[in-house]
Amino acid sequence: MSAPRPKIVKHESASDEVAYWICPPRSNYRHATMQRPGALIHGSSFEALCGETVKAPWPTPNDRQPQSKLVTDRCDGCSEAVKERGARSRTWDF
Ligand SMILES: [Zn+2]
Secondary structure, rough: OOOOOOOOOOOOOOOOOOOEOHHHHHHHHOEOOOOOHHOOOOOOOOOOOOOOOOOOOOHHHHHHHHHHHOOOOOOOOHHHHHHHOOOOOEOOOO
């Protein structure tokens, strides 16, 4: 007896959206954005999910570890927004 083939259902969320958690320069916590990090212009401002305007960091030279790597705290407003969207979270360092 063969079971009917299960339909492919996405359980995680309705969307495949990814929220990127970015640490603005000199900040001690991260904000989230739905923009791909590659689309952000280094040093320019963008609007985080919480509505705050934050700066996109400059890339770290290859031989150095990004300072933002040590930052694990997340903005409350952005956390809420990411949860509401059902987006997956990805930490991103430049
Ligand atoms: Zn935020």
